[in-house]
Amino acid sequence: METVIKIDGKVVDRTKETINQDINTGEVEVVIDKFIILGECKELPMPVFSDQEYSEEIRLKYRFLDLRRKKIHENIILRSKVISFIRNEMSKFGFLEFQTPILTSSSPEGARDFLVPSRLNPGKFYALPQAPQQFKQLIMVSGFDKYFQIAPCFRDEDARADRSPGEFYQLDLEMSFVQQEDVFNVVEKLLVSTFKKFSNKELMFKEFPKITYSDALLKYGTDKPDLRNPLIINDITEIFTREDVSFEIFKKLVKKGSRVRCIVTKNTKDKPRSFFDNIDKWAKDQGASGLAYFTIEKDKEVSAKGPVGKFFSKESLEEIMKKTQGKVGDSIFLACSNQKELERITSLARDKIAKDLNLIDENTFAFCWVIDYPMFEKNDQTNKIEFSHNPFSMPQGEINKINFEKPLDILAYQYDIVCNGIELSSGAIRNHIPELMYKLFSIAGYEKKQVDEKFRGMINALSYGAPPHGGIAPGIDRIVMLLANEKNIREVTMFPMNQNAEDLMMNAPSEVSENQLKELSLSLKLKK
8 A cells, every 4th residue: 555656558448346436536447557666655643634633643643644645636736736826816907026135133012933043143133023024014115016925924822723833824915005904805705715716605795894903802702703603792880780680790890990791692581401500510611600591582571581581670671671672582691791801701702602503604705804902901910001002003093192091092003814713814004113113112112222122134224214004914824724615824824833832743842962062152051
């Protein structure tokens, strides 16, 4: 099995009973005159003619065999075709493809860098680029007004199902003299054409909805909403200030600053008690205090059935129905906590309930833009003001009217493109004004000297007539993962690492010799 051979013989038609329509050569066969063995095959550690699940360790150690298997082989071919198609489309849009440096300087923002010691400059290090951010902005300053590349990016992050440890690829693009809508227009055209070309699934929206960051957190509990899911989260905190509501546990928490949010499930009055109790138990397993629930009924007047239904008056139920568009026969799940925890558990609950009720159309792609991100956020642990997203973004509003005394109120021209609950990319209109950049960095605790030192190339270039510009960088790996209908990014990556960022096939990372360390003027001091 899997031995490589050279055959001399005559190609003939197969007999009717031996025709195999599942393969391209299924109607012919070769009558062998002679053959030579070109490459012998040892006993296989895993089957090649099967797509059954095997352990990650075996699959990655023998990735060259794993790639022979039909499904993953086709995924990698799909990846190649998608990248070629995207390149052609970007050229049609008038973009030029450029390559940016792999060895660059370390950035103080974002994830951990991969560092590369310099032999010629002892004690100094290059960093592998987390993204070509600064370089693509410099390209705009250089007078090339439409740039793209299929860019390798390197981040020392932990692995997730939708994120490779170490390296990944993105469609990096930047445009001069643009506003948000110009970037949206290009990306929407590209994604629509790509997903129509390589998938039979329907696109839910012809024009991608635009959802503000604050609305996304309120309605979906996350800035990565899956819009295939019809369930909406509502804030009904004010209901628990009413005298005719006697749900004392929630009322006491609300007085202390907690909020209450709910999810309405349509026409679930006939669901068994076990359905509701299982969701309540699931919420407790997620670290929450559970999900209270009741079902809206009406005999002569509106009432509520369920463990907490007795705590609500007719008038308060009618108010809840008005706020949530709830109807008789619908059920309502309630959660009460601080805002961050509330967003976490209601987002998870929204997904859980939708799956249990089979509400998600798996044959659909639902794209959306999330816009109006805050420029800054407060670190809960240090209580310091930090950039919430990309520090090079342009704040919204007229520059001379921005209230820098209230940095948490400043919104940025930052945006994410999301599909089926997966973030494909973040992007922004860039800050091209050095004085404004110094001001924004000072709010985050950086002195002018530090900005000049860390971003020397870019801050200098922006002082020589920089055009307004903006861009985005959708993840190639995640696009292909969606098109291939895979849940793990490893299934669309040719040579992925394992969860511990190890290449089991090539034995990387590996130890290096003392001579190599000496050449780099390095010595090791390992933690015990």
